[in-house]
Amino acid sequence: MSLLREKILSTATNLFQTQGINSTGVDNIVAVAGTTKMTLYKYFRTKESLILEVLQKNQQDFQSWLDEKLNSNNKKPSDKIQQLFDFIEEWINAPGFIGVGFIKASAEFPNEENPIHQLSSQQSREFRQFIGKLAADANIRDAEGLALQLSLLFEGAVQAEQMKRGSGAIKYAKKAAKILIDGAIKN
Amino acid sequence: MDILNSDWLIKMLEKSSQTPRGRLLSLFDILEDWLEAPSIREQIAGYTIAKQNGHLLQDYLTLQASKANAYMPEMLANQLYFMAIAATQEKLHAKNEKSLMHAKNAANALIFAQTKKEFRITKPSAYAIVASFVGTMIVAGGLFIINSDQATRTPHIVPAEPLIQPVSTTSELIASPEQTAALIAQIELMRHGNCHFIEALQLPDNIKGIYINMVVHGQVSTDPREQQIAMELIKKTRCNYTPMLMANSTS
Numbered sequence: 001m002s003l004l005r006e007k008i009l010s011t012a013t014n015l016f017q018t019q020g021i022n023s024t025g026v027d028n029i030v031a032v033a034g035t036t037k038m039t040l041y042k043y044f045r046t047k048e049s050l051i052l053e054v055l056q057k058n059q060q061d062f063q064s065w066l067d068e069k070l071n072s073n074n075k076k077p078s079d080k081i082q083q084l085f086d087f088i089e090e091w092i093n094a095p096g097f098i099g100v101g102f103i104k105a106s107a108e109f110p111n112e113e114n115p116i117h118q119l120s121s122q123q124s125r126e127f128r129q130f131i132g133k134l135a136a137d138a139n140i141r142d143a144e145g146l147a148l149q150l151s152l153l154f155e156g157a158v159q160a161e162q163m164k165r166g167s168g169a170i171k172y173a174k175k176a177a178k179i180l181i182d183g184a185i186k187n
Numbered sequence: 188m189d190i191l192n193s194d195w196l197i198k199m200l201e202k203s204s205q206t207p208r209g210r211l212l213s214l215f216d217i218l219e220d221w222l223e224a225p226s227i228r229e230q231i232a233g234y235t236i237a238k239q240n241g242h243l244l245q246d247y248l249t250l251q252a253s254k255a256n257a258y259m260p261e262m263l264a265n266q267l268y269f270m271a272i273a274a275t276q277e278k279l280h281a282k283n284e285k286s287l288m289h290a291k292n293a294a295n296a297l298i299f300a301q302t303k304k305e306f307r308i309t310k311p312s313a314y315a316i317v318a319s320f321v322g323t324m325i326v327a328g329g330l331f332i333i334n335s336d337q338a339t340r341t342p343h344i345v346p347a348e349p350l351i352q353p354v355s356t357t358s359e360l361i362a363s364p365e366q367t368a369a370l371i372a373q374i375e376l377m378r379h380g381n382c383h384f385i386e387a388l389q390l391p392d393n394i395k396g397i398y399i400n401m402v403v404h405g406q407v408s409t410d411p412r413e414q415q416i417a418m419e420l421i422k423k424t425r426c427n428y429t430p431m432l433m434a435n436s437t438s
Contacts, residue, residue, distance in 0.1 A: 112280060148290075149289045152289065155273050169262050
């Protein structure tokens, strides 16, 4: 990937999360990235394709980081599901956290026909499936149900955190997740 | 259609339960019933169920969370609000029929995590400890009169060791289950003995309140600081665990 393309992507990521996707114009992105509209359109055909790529990259980065955390030290499947919210909390409390792309995009693009809404819905589903797999590996009977409960807690906490940085929402979501996971493991 | 911020929903929530916790959880039941009503789903297909800037429901949930003694009512309200939106959309668009039920379960756990939980000891046990405490107070009253008489004649009074050691600060708002269990076990043990703690009379009111509520009445709070104080007080309480019959037979 060219350095300029990477610069445009990271600038757009920051601006979308801090100012909102709809509120961030192409003019703003090129000004902050120190490039021109022509260059931006050379790499990204439209603003929509730029948004889609930002979403994909954000989710890939987060998922890779989480996989690495969960797969370190040969954890048992039950440990992985138990520690999931510890890592999510670590990620949200890190100084560089600026939000979750698919949650923000889903709220800003509610129309189901919109490709941005479709991608954010798909990413939300995939993340829930990922939690569902962790739950199934830990022999939890209603893995799908638990995955939905945990993903709702996750999304609720992230949105509360996006409204007010340092809200502590993830701390209580983690406590609630532990209650749900402990209950599901016993059943 | 901004159903989440409608007067209709607030009225439904208001009459749904006698308790604030019940009203918070009813949000998910009411939305479930509403989505099951004839032709509703067709009407709202393609529309969002809440405007970005609607605050009616969030304000109502904040009030209920506050009444339910949530540690951070506004934050809890926001989380429940977003969970309700996500679960409703899941039911509408992904056709997941159980989404609101699962959201209610998750909300219940979240409310539990955000509110204080008290563990109570049975009434007979509490009465026994209260009786012991009241008896102790009468004896202590007498001792206080004797001691005050002696104090006027004693030239040097050695300062007593502080009754309560400074409590280390902790970022945790809820005590661990192990810590709570240890405290309850200690209080349960005291029920089997004849315990006296006359210094309780001289405690500051807030500390005395913790002693009376937690040790005497057995209303164990989950606040780690209060638990630590209660444990310190228990250490200073003198208990005789000799069975009453055995004690009488030896005298």
